[in-house]
Amino acid sequence: MSYTGVPQQRAMKDDTLKGGDIPPVLDVLYIHHSVSNHDSGLPVSGPHEAGKFLNSFFEQSVDAIFASCAADALASIDDAPDLLILALGRADATDCVLVASAATRFPRAALVALISAEESSEQEAQRLIALGVTDVIRYAELQIDLFRHVIYQALRLRQRELELTARAAYSDITGLFSGGLFLDLLAREIAAAVRGNTRLAVFCIEPAEIAPEAVHGEVAIELARRLRELVRTEDLLAQADMTTVLLLQTHVRDVAQCLAFANRLHAALEPYVPVRIGIAGAPEAGTHALTLIKAAKHAVADLRDRHEAGTRLHQPAHGTQLYPHPRVLEAGADLQSIWQRGELSVYFQPVVNRSRLTVVGFECLLRWEHPTRGLISAAAFLNPDDPAMVPVGNWLLRQACKALQAWQVLGWPHLSIAVNTSITELLHPRFSAVLDEAVSSHGLSFQQLILEIRTAELSKVTQGAERGGAPDDAADSDNHRIMDVLNQLDLRGVQIALDNVGAGGSTTELLRRFPASMLKLDPGVISSLGRDAVAAAVVHGAAGIAESLALSLVAEGVENSAQLKHLLNAGVTLLQGNFLHAPMSRQQVTDWLSAQPRPRTRGSLTDNTIGSA
Numbered sequence: 311m312s313y314t315g316v317p318q319q320r321a322m323k324d325d326t327l328k329g330g331d332i333p334p335v336l337d338v339l340y341i342h343h344s345v346s347n348h349d350s351g352l353p354v355s356g357p358h359e360a361g362k363f364l365n366s367f368f369e370q371s372v373d374a375i376f377a378s379c380a381a382d383a384l385a386s387i388d389d390a391p392d393l394l395i396l397a398l399g400r401a402d403a404t405d406c407v408l409v410a411s412a413a414t415r416f417p418r419a420a421l422v423a424l425i426s427a428e429e430s431s432e433q434e435a436q437r438l439i440a441l442g443v444t445d446v447i448r449y450a451e452l453q454i455d456l457f458r459h460v461i462y463q464a465l466r467l468r469q470r471e472l473e474l475t476a477r478a479a480y481s482d483i484t485g486l487f488s489g490g491l492f493l494d495l496l497a498r499e500i501a502a503a504v505r506g507n508t509r510l511a512v513f514c515i516e517p518a519e520i521a522p523e524a525v526h527g528e529v530a531i532e533l534a535r536r537l538r539e540l541v542r543t544e545d546l547l548a549q550a551d552m553t554t555v556l557l558l559q560t561h562v563r564d565v566a567q568c569l570a571f572a573n574r575l576h577a578a579l580e581p582y583v584p585v586r587i588g589i590a591g592a593p594e595a596g597t598h599a600l601t602l603i604k605a606a607k608h609a610v611a612d613l614r615d616r617h618e619a620g621t622r623l624h625q626p627a628h629g630t631q632l633y634p635h636p637r638v639l640e641a642g643a644d645l646q647s648i649w650q651r652g653e654l655s656v657y658f659q660p661v662v663n664r665s666r667l668t669v670v671g672f673e674c675l676l677r678w679e680h681p682t683r684g685l686i687s688a689a690a691f692l693n694p695d696d697p698a699m700v701p702v703g704n705w706l707l708r709q710a711c712k713a714l715q716a717w718q719v720l721g722w723p724h725l726s727i728a729v730n731t732s733i734t735e736l737l738h739p740r741f742s743a744v745l746d747e748a749v750s751s752h753g754l755s756f757q758q759l760i761l762e763i764r765t766a767e768l769s770k771v772t773q774g775a776e777r778g779g780a781p782d783d784a785a786d787s788d789n790h791r792i793m794d795v796l797n798q799l800d801l802r803g804v805q806i807a808l809d810n811v812g813a814g815g816s817t818t819e820l821l822r823r824f825p826a827s828m829l830k831l832d833p834g835v836i837s838s839l840g841r842d843a844v845a846a847a848v849v850h851g852a853a854g855i856a857e858s859l860a861l862s863l864v865a866e867g868v869e870n871s872a873q874l875k876h877l878l879n880a881g882v883t884l885l886q887g888n889f890l891h892a893p894m895s896r897q898q899v900t901d902w903l904s905a906q907p908r909p910r911t912r913g914s915l916t917d918n919t920i921g922s923a
Contacts, residue, residue, distance in 0.1 A: 338372040339391040340364055341384070367458075384408070390416045393465060396443075397424045406441060406650055413442025417498075420444050420464040436708055437649075441701060481549035483527050484534035489787060490739045492548030492556055497599040497697055499546075499560055500592055511568045511591045513557040514550070514606035515575070518584040518619035529553065532582065540578055551787065554610075556603065562591065565623060572621040584619040586610050595624050598695055600737065600788070645691070646698040653679045654702070656709045657893035661728070661864060661886045664878065669906075671726030671760070673866075673886060674710040675893050676702075694732035694767055703735040707748045711759070713896045715752040720900065721908045728760035728807065733767045736795050737788060745799070756803035762830060764809045768792070768820050793824060800825035807864075811835075812848040817855065829856055833867025836887070839876040846876065853881045 364372035373391075394416055398405045405425075413421060423443045425435060435446040444464040447456065481488055487495070496512065503510050515537070517529060530552055537547055537555060546558040562568060572587045579585050588609030590596075595605040609622040648654060658672040678686040692699070707729055714727045735741055749756055771788050796806055807828035811817050812835035820826070829852055838845035849865075856863035865877045868887030877885065894902060 337391040338364065338368055338393045338395070339375070339387065340372060340395045340397070341375045342397040384412055384415060391419050393422070393461070394419045395422050395424070399426055406437060409438050409441045409443055420467070422447070422460060422464050424449055436705060439708070483530050483552070484549050486534050486555065487546060487548035489548055489550045489556065490791070492546065492558070493599050493603065493737065494739050495546055496558055496602065499558060500597055500599055500602070501697070503560065503592060504597055508560070509562045509591060509593070510558065510560045511562045511589055512602050512606045513559070513572065514554065514588040514610045515557060516554045516586050516610055518586050527552070529583065536579060536582065540575060556606070565591065569621060569623065576621070586613040586619055587621045588613070588624065589621065590624040598697055600734070601695065645693070645696050645702060648678055648691070649698065649702050649705070655679050656706065657895060658713065658899050659886055659893040660891045661884055662890050664874070664883055664885050669725070670884065671728060672899065673728040673762070674706060674730070676706060688730070694764070695734055697734065699732045699734045700738050703731065704744045707745060711748045711752040711754055713899070714754060714758060716896070716900065717903060720903055722903055726758045726760055726805070728762050730809065731761045731763055733771060733788070733792065736792050742795060742798060745804070757805065760805040760807050760828065761799065762807045762809040765811055765817060765820060766813065768808070768824065769816065772819065772823060796824050811852055817852070821855070821859065826861065828862040828864065830864045830866050836865055836867040836873055836877070837869065839873050849877065849880045849882065857881070
């Protein structure tokens with residue numbers, strides 16, 4: 311089947327999708343992963359036949375490679391293709407590595423994967439999509455019309471992505487990369503440096519003398535022009551804001567090389583404008599793109615506080631990273647590895663309107679199926695700052711939408727689905743595009759999706775912006791980017807939930823800054839009801855805020871009847887917890903809903919009546 315979300319029967323019957331309708335393609339590359347397996351799903355039996363078929367299909371010359379080591383074949387390609395077709399096998403770990411390499415090496419190419427139907431599960435296909443594949447087709451279900459339709463959609467989708475990226479990729483003032491694109495490129499370079507055991511450095515450069523605001527644009531243009539003349543060809547320059555430039559250098563030998571380069575910048579720029587330069591190196595200052603940028607900006611802030619020009623090297627205290635996550639993970643608890651081994655699973659816990667005995671939706675919960683310890687909660691192994699949160703979060707979002715689509719078909723059209731979302735995911739430049747694709751491809755409305763964002767994470771960003779004291783601080787930049795993303799999602803109808811209310815951070819302050827339609831009380835607050843007056847006050851306070859602002863209020867972590875009684879007395883009716891129902895697998899939810907009476911009317915979420923919780 312095809313995973314673009316376009317029904318196969320439509321693709322098979324659409325007579326308008328002829329070869330001429332495929333957007334112009336400059337370069338097509340077809341790579342078959344195994345010499346011994348020629349069952350590519352195409353009407354060919356070898357590289358020569360594959361080339362002839364593809365030449366005819368695209369009406370141009372196509373490179374077809376049958377390779378026992380596709381990774382070597384990829385490495386041998388000098389020019390990036392516009393379209394890359396990978397004929398794979400089981401979509402196993404080896405294929406995942408190959409796809410990740412292809413997506414990283416050719417980020418502008420439309421990437422289509424052919425996989426074995428009898429040996430590959432849908433979960434493995436979705437994993438390939440999360441790694442960068444535009445679409446996946448099973449060999450046994452491949453027909454020419456479907457192949458043509460998938461190629462057409464893949465090229466059109468990638469073209470739209472490139473157009474949107476181009477609009478936000480460069481500064482309108484200086485023509486340098488934008489901060490968002492720099493963040494994305496830096497993340498890729500960090501991953502490459504970790505794999506190759508090399509070092510890199512981020513430089514944050516700002517004028518040491520404050521110019522009048524009226525000439526900020528002129529200063530920025532001239533600083534960018536001079537920096538272009540001073541950096542290496544392979545270096546990356548980006549405009550973080552009106553007066554701050556970020557510079558990335560890869561394959562750095564040591565600290566001395568960075569300081570020597572900074573001295574050359576000072577010498578060249580001094581006659582025009584004195585500058586401050588902050589430097590953060592990886593891996594010493596961290597291996598997360600956002601952490602590295604913040605470290606370089608904080609080094610500049612130290613110089614700014616001292617009213618000095620010069621260079622400052624970020625030096626983590628006691629050899630630790632700048633922003634270590636407080637959770638200590640067990641050995642081997644690397645999220646990327648866990649995910650690629652297929653050890654992550656998704657569970658769903660109902661959210662119930664207890665006053666009407668109705669199920670209004672589900673929260674999507676991530677679990678680690680540990681080989682020896684069994685199911686492990688996400689709180690025990692997830693680090694919200696981990697770059698792997700992005701692909702895993704994309705995969706989780708698609709799983710949630712797919713499950714909700716199945717339950718709609720079952721006769722429950724008004725359910726919602728809640729997905730936990732980290733700041734790392736929100737800051738990723740393709741977050742909105744991935745969300746749009748996940749919702750639309752499964753036939754859902756944006757109103758059915760709830761993004762749960764921890765108040766502690768949002769508070770950390772806002773507090774960092776306030777401590778920075780200047781509008782060009784990294785945290786302030788993050789703050790504005792998050793506000794922009796959430797406002798855009800809110801306009802589309804996506805529900806934003808402030809999660810873990812009562813566990814820290816000012817809910818009222820966050821509500822002033824960010825759009826929200828829902829509050830979720832922290833399970834720790836619920837567990838303290840009946841023995842802690844503060845917990846009761848938090849619940850009553852949140853209920854008052856929700857009523858005044860017309861927000862939904864959900865109590866998460868209801869474990870007994872005493873807690874339930876306290877919550878109902880406080881006016882909280884949306885409830886979630888093991889006392890009502892434990893988390894279930896997707897199939898268990900399907901069986902559970904199948905046993906319930908169908909919604910009597912279809913005009914409201916509150917019509918989804920359940921027989922028993």
